[in-house]
Amino acid sequence: MKTIHLIQFGLGGVGRALVQRVLAARDDFEWRYGLRLAYVALCDSRGAAIAPDGFSHAQLQAMMAAKEAGVSLDATEWGYKRGELEDIVDIAGREDAIVIDVTATEETVPALQLALDRGYGAALANKKPLAGPMEIFRGLTSTGRLRYEATVGAGVPVIATLNEAIIPSHDSVARIEGCFSGTLGFLTTGLEEGKAFSGLVTEARALGYTEPDPRDDLGGMDVARKALILARTMGWPLELDQIPVEPLFPPEMAEGSVADFMAALPRLDDVYRKKVDAALAAGKTLRYVATLAGGEASVGLREVARESALGQLRGSDNLVAFHTAVYDATPLVLQGRGAGVHGTAAGVLADIVALAR
Amino acid sequence: MKTIHLIQFGLGGVGRALVQRVLAARDDFEWRYGLRLAYVALCDSRGAAIAPDGFSHAQLQAMMAAKEAGVSLDATEWGYKRGELEDIVDIAGREDAIVIDVTATEETVPALQLALDRGYGAALANKKPLAGPMEIFRGLTSTGRLRYEATVGAGVPVIATLNEAIIPSHDSVARIEGCFSGTLGFLTTGLEEGKAFSGLVTEARALGYTEPDPRDDLGGMDVARKALILARTMGWPLELDQIPVEPLFPPEMAEGSVADFMAALPRLDDVYRKKVDAALAAGKTLRYVATLAGGEASVGLREVARESALGQLRGSDNLVAFHTAVYDATPLVLQGRGAGVHGTAAGVLADIVALAR
Numbered sequence: 001m002k003t004i005h006l007i008q009f010g011l012g013g014v015g016r017a018l019v020q021r022v023l024a025a026r027d028d029f030e031w032r033y034g035l036r037l038a039y040v041a042l043c044d045s046r047g048a049a050i051a052p053d054g055f056s057h058a059q060l061q062a063m064m065a066a067k068e069a070g071v072s073l074d075a076t077e078w079g080y081k082r083g084e085l086e087d088i089v090d091i092a093g094r095e096d097a098i099v100i101d102v103t104a105t106e107e108t109v110p111a112l113q114l115a116l117d118r119g120y121g122a123a124l125a126n127k128k129p130l131a132g133p134m135e136i137f138r139g140l141t142s143t144g145r146l147r148y149e150a151t152v153g154a155g156v157p158v159i160a161t162l163n164e165a166i167i168p169s170h171d172s173v174a175r176i177e178g179c180f181s182g183t184l185g186f187l188t189t190g191l192e193e194g195k196a197f198s199g200l201v202t203e204a205r206a207l208g209y210t211e212p213d214p215r216d217d218l219g220g221m222d223v224a225r226k227a228l229i230l231a232r233t234m235g236w237p238l239e240l241d242q243i244p245v246e247p248l249f250p251p252e253m254a255e256g257s258v259a260d261f262m263a264a265l266p267r268l269d270d271v272y273r274k275k276v277d278a279a280l281a282a283g284k285t286l287r288y289v290a291t292l293a294g295g296e297a298s299v300g301l302r303e304v305a306r307e308s309a310l311g312q313l314r315g316s317d318n319l320v321a322f323h324t325a326v327y328d329a330t331p332l333v334l335q336g337r338g339a340g341v342h343g344t345a346a347g348v349l350a351d352i353v354a355l356a357r
Numbered sequence: 358m359k360t361i362h363l364i365q366f367g368l369g370g371v372g373r374a375l376v377q378r379v380l381a382a383r384d385d386f387e388w389r390y391g392l393r394l395a396y397v398a399l400c401d402s403r404g405a406a407i408a409p410d411g412f413s414h415a416q417l418q419a420m421m422a423a424k425e426a427g428v429s430l431d432a433t434e435w436g437y438k439r440g441e442l443e444d445i446v447d448i449a450g451r452e453d454a455i456v457i458d459v460t461a462t463e464e465t466v467p468a469l470q471l472a473l474d475r476g477y478g479a480a481l482a483n484k485k486p487l488a489g490p491m492e493i494f495r496g497l498t499s500t501g502r503l504r505y506e507a508t509v510g511a512g513v514p515v516i517a518t519l520n521e522a523i524i525p526s527h528d529s530v531a532r533i534e535g536c537f538s539g540t541l542g543f544l545t546t547g548l549e550e551g552k553a554f555s556g557l558v559t560e561a562r563a564l565g566y567t568e569p570d571p572r573d574d575l576g577g578m579d580v581a582r583k584a585l586i587l588a589r590t591m592g593w594p595l596e597l598d599q600i601p602v603e604p605l606f607p608p609e610m611a612e613g614s615v616a617d618f619m620a621a622l623p624r625l626d627d628v629y630r631k632k633v634d635a636a637l638a639a640g641k642t643l644r645y646v647a648t649l650a651g652g653e654a655s656v657g658l659r660e661v662a663r664e665s666a667l668g669q670l671r672g673s674d675n676l677v678a679f680h681t682a683v684y685d686a687t688p689l690v691l692q693g694r695g696a697g698v699h700g701t702a703a704g705v706l707a708d709i710v711a712l713a714r
Contacts, residue, residue, distance in 0.1 A: 021526070021527055024527055025527035028527060029527075032524075033525075149522075155522065155526060155528075155683055155684075155689075156689060157514070157517070157518055157521070157522040160514070160517065160521060160522060161514055164514070164517060164521070164707065164711065165506075165512065165514040165517060165703075165704075165707050167389075168390075168706065168707045168710035168711065169378070169512060169702075169703035169704065169706045169707040169710075170378055170381055170382035170385060170386075170703075170706060171512075171703055307671075309692070312669050314664075315687070317687050325699075326512055326694070326699050326700050326703045327512075327693050327694055327700075329694065330672070330674050330692075330693065330694060331693065332512075332513060332691075332692070332693035332694075333690070333691070333692040333693060334689075334690070334691055334692075335666070335687075335689070335690040335691075335692075336684050336687065336688065336689035336690060337683070337684055337686065337687060337689075342682075342683050343683050343684075345526075346522075346526035346527075346528055346683045347522075347526065349525065349526045349527060350521065350522050350525045350526040353525035353526075354521065354525065
């Protein structure tokens with residue numbers, strides 16, 4: 001039996017789902033992999049809790065209950081006010097440690113780098129450290145001990161397919177096209193059905209499909225970060241500002257409050273109705289697509305053939321199509337729920353096991 | 358630089374494509390993985406060639422040219438008449454060896470078992486060793502040093518998705534549905550378009566999509582073996598004869614020559630036309646589906662919803678849909694070319710790299 005010591009940054013929805021998944025997997029992983037996963041540190045934005053011998057099942061459950069109730073770790077009986085994340089790695093780190101980053105901040109970079117320098121593994125759902133300067137991406141990934149499946153398509157094995165199927169089979173990628181936003185998938189499917197843009201955004205926001213400020217989704221930057229991570233995984237030395245991104249609203253609507261933005265939405269209805277009609281008239285449909293080809297990436301609303309994999313996609317699933325030398329007539333396609341706490345936690349856990357074995 | 362010694366059984370189309378792919382990958386793998394792949398033994402059905410220090414690029418190219426010209430290894434200057442494959446493993450085997458099985462016979466089992474007992478790896482495109490008695494599957498796979506991605510869906514990472522994404526994320530599989538025969542995909546797509554069954558089989562045979570005796574494809578046993586391998590990968594202790602298989606011809610047509618069979622085909626046209634019409638009338642379509650659920654597997658012609666992943670599939674691509682606890686509303690779907698020498702060789706090479714690293 002091998003024990004792996006887990007240090008987790010982030011106890012939001014994904015972080016809590018991951019803790020629960022690790023607890024649920026305990027017996028299965030012991031007999032299947034001879035593997036024990038023991039949490040030795042947990043951090044949220046304000047507090048931390050450290051147990052060198054590992055937290056018990058009951059302690060972890062109690063912590064998750066406290067977090068569900070909105071209590072930060074620093075205000076619980078197990079936690080304290082945390083300082084820098086590097087200090088947590090320094091104090092809690094030990095042989096066979098894996099640092100898990102399920103936050104949404106680039107502030108974890110120094111702690112991740114320290115962990116990798118110490119020989120630990122790292123598993124990320126957080127895109128920010130990998131979507132900053134290329135030098136940081138290189139520094140973090142050069143050890144081969146950092147995995148980041150959940151950064152693109154949540155649990156859908158997009159990164160694994162690239163890193164463990166396409167690249168090691170000496171296949172060559174001609175083009176990758178993907179729909180990496182469930183929210184924008186919901187919108188483009190609705191547009192195709194003739195619904196109004198403003199109504200769809202309002203509905204998506206009410207359903208919790210968007211961030212509180214829907215411009216965070218409609219701006220396309222989240223998709224651009226995923227495209228950047230895919231490009232860099234193939235060895236393309238791109239920076240985020242080299243990826244043209246088409247937001248789904250004009251620059252003047254980027255200013256002002258959310259209420260202003262929502263109120264101004266109906267003026268976009270005609271714009272998108274015309275775009276959809278033009279696409280449908282040409283036998284195509286609109287999708288919000290990340291395209292990678294020839295060392296370049298771009299992100300935006302594209303007309304795609306209705307019978308293509310992207311054109312057949314409906315609703316909020318993610319989809320990626322790899323056009324390669326081997327998959328030339330038709331692409332290699334992966335499709336599935338690309339967001340949500342369970343899919344994301346599942347992707348991180350698969351990475352933890354891969355690192356641990 | 359780590360050197361991996363390759364012993365390959367099989368020099369048919371896939372075997373030759375694999376040798377070429379290994380040669381083409383040489384520089385890439387050296388800088389990318391610090392890995393040298395050196396062939397130390399090659400075997401075909403009659404002959405073998407062994408070079409303890411590895412064959413040169415030129416020697417391998419010359420051997421492939423001879424094989425392309427229809428010459429067996431035993432009749433070339435590098436080869437000799439081979440005895441048992443175990444002897445090849447015994448003579449050529451050494452530290453960091455991987456045995457590659459791209460034959461289509463169960464006769465490789467003792468040699469594979471010997472290789473694994475010696476601590477070598479094994480990479481299979483050959484389904485037969487894994488589709489025999491469950492005890493043999495267990496014996497071969499229990500070491501964790503045998504990989505078999507290419508046995509299901511060629512290079513499409515079906516097995517990796519199960520073994521390295523779904524199972525280690527502690528997800529639970531409710532149902533797997535898949536189309537694992539390009540030939541039968543071609544047929545069901547043609548039936549949906551209103552073509553006659555007999556004409557489609559004749560066309561598929563003329564295009565080389567079927568075996569010389571098309572009953573080898575239409576019988577469904579190849580699909581059943583893939584279903585069995587998937588089931589066993591999930592830990593289900595099934596035997597091949599426990600999988601109900603629906604052949605696409607009646608028992609009386611199993612006898613007789615290929616010519617007899619081809620001549621009798623038109624009498625099936627009405628049968629399939631009626632089945633297709635009934636399916637379409639119900640908003641469904643026909644696919645030849647492997648279904649795994651509740652510890653059981655079956656293989657046959659099924660009515661599937663037209664808007665489902667299987668219903669949207671056209672042509673000869675393979676498709677697998679994993680319905681799991683995480684992928685509950687919509688399945689995790691993989692689709693791509695599931696046959697052909699390049700896809701199959703690509704799948705084997707990815708396995709070789711995974712074993713080597």
